[in-house]
Amino acid sequence: MDSNPLKLSTDCVIAGGGPAGLMLGLLLARAGVDVVVLEKHDDFLRDFRGDTIHPSTQDALAELGLLDEFLRLPHTDMSRVTLRYRGEDVVLADFSRLPTRRKAIAFMPQHHFLDLLARASAEEPRHRLLRGTRVNGLILDGDRVVGVRAEGPQGPVEVRSRLVVACDGRDSDVRREAGLVPHRSRNAMDVLWFRLPREADEHLPFFHAGDGGLIAIDRGDFYQVAHIIRAGTWQPSAPALDELRARVTRLAPAFGERLTALGVDDVKLLRVRIERLRRWHRDGLLCIGDAAHAMSPAGGVGVNLAIQDAIAAANLLAPALLRGRPTPAALARVQRRRAFPAAAIQALQTAMQRPMVLSRRSSDTMPLALRVLRRAAPLRHLLGRLIGVGLRPEHVRSPRR
Numbered sequence: 001m002d003s004n005p006l007k008l009s010t011d012c013v014i015a016g017g018g019p020a021g022l023m024l025g026l027l028l029a030r031a032g033v034d035v036v037v038l039e040k041h042d043d044f045l046r047d048f049r050g051d052t053i054h055p056s057t058q059d060a061l062a063e064l065g066l067l068d069e070f071l072r073l074p075h076t077d078m079s080r081v082t083l084r085y086r087g088e089d090v091v092l093a094d095f096s097r098l099p100t101r102r103k104a105i106a107f108m109p110q111h112h113f114l115d116l117l118a119r120a121s122a123e124e125p126r127h128r129l130l131r132g133t134r135v136n137g138l139i140l141d142g143d144r145v146v147g148v149r150a151e152g153p154q155g156p157v158e159v160r161s162r163l164v165v166a167c168d169g170r171d172s173d174v175r176r177e178a179g180l181v182p183h184r185s186r187n188a189m190d191v192l193w194f195r196l197p198r199e200a201d202e203h204l205p206f207f208h209a210g211d212g213g214l215i216a217i218d219r220g221d222f223y224q225v226a227h228i229i230r231a232g233t234w235q236p237s238a239p240a241l242d243e244l245r246a247r248v249t250r251l252a253p254a255f256g257e258r259l260t261a262l263g264v265d266d267v268k269l270l271r272v273r274i275e276r277l278r279r280w281h282r283d284g285l286l287c288i289g290d291a292a293h294a295m296s297p298a299g300g301v302g303v304n305l306a307i308q309d310a311i312a313a314a315n316l317l318a319p320a321l322l323r324g325r326p327t328p329a330a331l332a333r334v335q336r337r338r339a340f341p342a343a344a345i346q347a348l349q350t351a352m353q354r355p356m357v358l359s360r361r362s363s364d365t366m367p368l369a370l371r372v373l374r375r376a377a378p379l380r381h382l383l384g385r386l387i388g389v390g391l392r393p394e395h396v397r398s399p400r401r
């Protein structure tokens, strides 16, 4: 190990190679901006991550010339979201009338999607991705952020830059180092994740609701199951597992026997957080994606909002970065453009989780929101649009290769 830091200089250093960081790096590099992306892991092979690629993100891939390659990767398409409530099916969201190239959500393990962005970035001469390199501090000039310190496989690294962008997710180290503290909303739910075997040619509804909620993502030979529970109620133990098995069997009787092999250690808890920075930036530094606004998993919108933030940031900041250091006013413009879509979707997630997911242990009556959706097709299309495209969709302006 070398204790003399490796010193690099670039136009923009990005902390985190998730959806936001990789997309921003690719777009800036294509616009001619020199970029260094620092990712703490060696690869993208992590299991519990969002794997929904929405129609608006697929449009962005088409604008980048990457959609055909994306569609050759293993994925399953979903053109409407169906919920089963006590044996009755209700269409929650319909994507068939979206104004997008593809009218379906693609489910794809996130590492395939990130590998695709990393491969495209590797073709850009102005792009460097340093894997296994964890950002652990900021370099300051007075109050201004002028770079980051990190620890890489060969020892310490220092990267000086005109701009630092924090894309390091909901537990952002960079945000903490910058003294930016997110505001947290009251959250009613947590999610338990586990896998259950899938039988060949089996087609179960995506969403089951009743006593809690359950989402079953078809991954070929298994289902990635997300069981929604009241916040703070999961304590891993044998009795809790028995109760979990009973609840899941009530929600989705088809899973009954498959649950016997499930152990306590197979169940992973995701503590859902809905939080948002009041101010996404300080001089020399900008936060986007989950680092600026951690979303609830409801609607599977986190990846797509992160991508939209990255596109907006690249469109608004690439010209400034080519000239020099972006001003605080330029960074504020990114927040002004993207804060509303994140806040509005978070408000919808907060409003929906109680009536639709954490409902009714005793009553057999379908919640009002579901009864309305069952009758009103325009509402299903509206929800499809909110989920599949979101508010204020962004379009790639970086030149296509």
Ligand SMILES: Cc1cc2nc3c(=O)[nH]c(=O)nc-3n(C[C@H](O)[C@H](O)[C@H](O)COP(=O)(O)OP(=O)(O)OC[C@H]3O[C@@H](n4cnc5c(N)ncnc54)[C@H](O)[C@@H]3O)c2cc1C
Binding pocket: 015, 016, 017, 018, 019, 020, 021, 038, 039, 040, 041, 048, 049, 050, 051, 052, 133, 134, 135, 136, 167, 168, 169, 170, 172, 173, 174, 193, 270, 288, 289, 290, 291, 295, 297, 299, 300, 301, 302, 303, 304, 306
């Ligand atoms: C269990 C689970 C399921 C989810 N399901 C969905 C879903 O189905 N659909 C959906 O759209 N969203 C889903 N989400 C949310 C979604 O994953 C996030 O909203 C999205 O990934 C945010 O992208 P991001 O790039 O902002 O951050 P992240 O994806 O969190 O990426 C941050 C990156 O930064 C790296 N990093 C962190 N700290 C450092 C550091 N100090 N130095 C260098 N690198 C660092 C991390 O390794 C990571 O690669 C889910 C989230 C979880 C946890």
